[in-house]
Amino acid sequence: MTDSDEMEFALLVDWVEGRLSEQEARIVEARVAADSEARADVAWLRAFAKISGDTVIASPPPDVREALIERFEACAEGKQHPGLLRRLAARLTFDSDMQPALGLRGVGVPETQRQFVYSTDVADVAMTVRQRVSDGLLALDGQIFPVDGTDLGTFGVQLLEGSSEVATTATSDLGTFSFEAVPPGTYQVLASNDQVEIQVPDVELLRRP
Numbered sequence: 001m002t003d004s005d006e007m008e009f010a011l012l013v014d015w016v017e018g019r020l021s022e023q024e025a026r027i028v029e030a031r032v033a034a035d036s037e038a039r040a041d042v043a044w045l046r047a048f049a050k051i052s053g054d055t056v057i058a059s060p061p062p063d064v065r066e067a068l069i070e071r072f073e074a075c076a077e078g079k080q081h082p083g084l085l086r087r088l089a090a091r092l093t094f095d096s097d098m099q100p101a102l103g104l105r106g107v108g109v110p111e112t113q114r115q116f117v118y119s120t121d122v123a124d125v126a127m128t129v130r131q132r133v134s135d136g137l138l139a140l141d142g143q144i145f146p147v148d149g150t151d152l153g154t155f156g157v158q159l160l161e162g163s164s165e166v167a168t169t170a171t172s173d174l175g176t177f178s179f180e181a182v183p184p185g186t187y188q189v190l191a192s193n194d195q196v197e198i199q200v201p202d203v204e205l206l207r208r209p
Helices: 003-016 022-034 036-054 062-076
Strands: 086-089 091-095 113-119 123-131 138-146 156-161 164-170 176-182 185-192 196-205
Touching (some): 003 022, 003 036, 022 036, 123 185, 138 185, 138 196, 156 176, 164 176
Parallel strands (some): 086 196
Antiparallel strands (some): 113 123, 123 138, 138 176, 185 196
């Protein structure tokens, strides 16, 4: 359909639906009377209008409606539906202060630092806790390593104390992240994107004696 054909068809739609002025309607009516193709288009438009007016779309059941609203809101926020997000609890597989689960000892780790590795089926999360000389607060440096080398994209990373958010950041292109000037305590690290959420529990950020 050419641009002129589209304009003519749109004019016919306006005429059938009564949106033209009296003068415009008389002009279109004269054209339709002289053009068999236009008459066929008008007949189709009137039939479509009748079918549309007679069709009643039933409302979905309340539970279906609520589920649809939830999915729409999730899409509107630019997030995946929660049912599609993989939530993984990471397990401790290395602690430089203890005999690690993998049978390795923390060798060469400075006394002012402590290293952890937490693992899931999707990625490992390596973290180093450093004591800041200037103020005695702690810094947490971390990196997320995909298990199979697949690029998991950028993660948002939260540092939580109980249900309270202490700080938040995002990973670099290499999967690194850091939190500076953190008071001593036991925290949870939560790394998430639209594919996966990794929960790292009970990360001890403690000053060295």
